[in-house]
Amino acid sequence: MKKIFLVFGIILLLGLAACSSSNNENEDANANNNSDYPEEEIELVIPFDPGGASDMVSRAVGEELEDDLGVPVTPVNKEGATGTVGMNYIKNSEPDGYTMGYVPVELSMVESLDIADIVPDDFTLIARSQTIPATITVPEDAPYDTIEEFIDYAKDNPGEITFGTSGEGSIWHAAAASLAEEEDLDFNYVPFDGASEAVKSLLGGEVDATSVSPSEIKSALDSDDVKVLAVMSEEEDPIIPDVPTLKESGIDLETEAWGGFVVPKDTPDEIVNTLEDSIEKAVDSSTFEELAESQGVNPAFMPADEFDDFANEEYDKYNDLLPKIGF
Numbered sequence: 001m002k003k004i005f006l007v008f009g010i011i012l013l014l015g016l017a018a019c020s021s022s023n024n025e026n027e028d029a030n031a032n033n034n035s036d037y038p039e040e041e042i043e044l045v046i047p048f049d050p051g052g053a054s055d056m057v058s059r060a061v062g063e064e065l066e067d068d069l070g071v072p073v074t075p076v077n078k079e080g081a082t083g084t085v086g087m088n089y090i091k092n093s094e095p096d097g098y099t100m101g102y103v104p105v106e107l108s109m110v111e112s113l114d115i116a117d118i119v120p121d122d123f124t125l126i127a128r129s130q131t132i133p134a135t136i137t138v139p140e141d142a143p144y145d146t147i148e149e150f151i152d153y154a155k156d157n158p159g160e161i162t163f164g165t166s167g168e169g170s171i172w173h174a175a176a177a178s179l180a181e182e183e184d185l186d187f188n189y190v191p192f193d194g195a196s197e198a199v200k201s202l203l204g205g206e207v208d209a210t211s212v213s214p215s216e217i218k219s220a221l222d223s224d225d226v227k228v229l230a231v232m233s234e235e236e237d238p239i240i241p242d243v244p245t246l247k248e249s250g251i252d253l254e255t256e257a258w259g260g261f262v263v264p265k266d267t268p269d270e271i272v273n274t275l276e277d278s279i280e281k282a283v284d285s286s287t288f289e290e291l292a293e294s295q296g297v298n299p300a301f302m303p304a305d306e307f308d309d310f311a312n313e314e315y316d317k318y319n320d321l322l323p324k325i326g327f
Contacts, residue, residue, distance in 0.1 A: 040071060042100060047102065061282040133231050217240075
């Protein structure tokens, strides 16, 4: 009887060892599969029309990724519905690392705007690539020369200041509204079809102020047609370096457009790490630096964990702000 139990025990141990060996082999195989990534073409989804800032940033990063990873990185524009057509495509793709995409600040806004049921947690965020701050800009002959004087005037004259924006629900509309919310101001918003139309309206005397990016107001500033009272970023902007930030004026508020890259949820960590490292190299490249200078964007790499926290903080901010201002 003892021999039977002994033989049975040996068989059991051998079986467990075989299972363990098999599991280890499977784990090693999976690790080897991920370590071989990438082995084929990567689709880079851009959720906006060709030619815009998001498109140009995405293509510049894609070119650098192609050189670094050694496989084709093919840009594909899937525009529509404030970027949500493309974002939905990325969200529903296989989490294998062969579909990635660009996402803008609207990733954190579209649910609050009732445009689509999309939130940052629907994706695995890889890295942020750049930011573009908002400005508070007024005509050169406006009766205020500083942001403090502008705010005092707005408080003394509630509802009198007409504020041109690049469209209702746009990030630049949100920038003006966030200042109003922070300082308890009452602006009369006038939406236009894009930032350039808002600037034209400001120059034509149709509105009293606007909030657009530094690059969109730079030529008017150089011509002494406008005054930029403040930039809504953490640090002074290199395009308009003499303009103070809101924080330098004692207002703890930042509003920036931003962009970065994501993959579908549940993409393996090894793949995410590979793409994160490659995107960091791309943002540090001379190609991206030249694009940033020409298009007025600020390289602002942020790794995956930080980008995830940041995008969700932005989501919480806009989920609180946008309903308050009736978007």
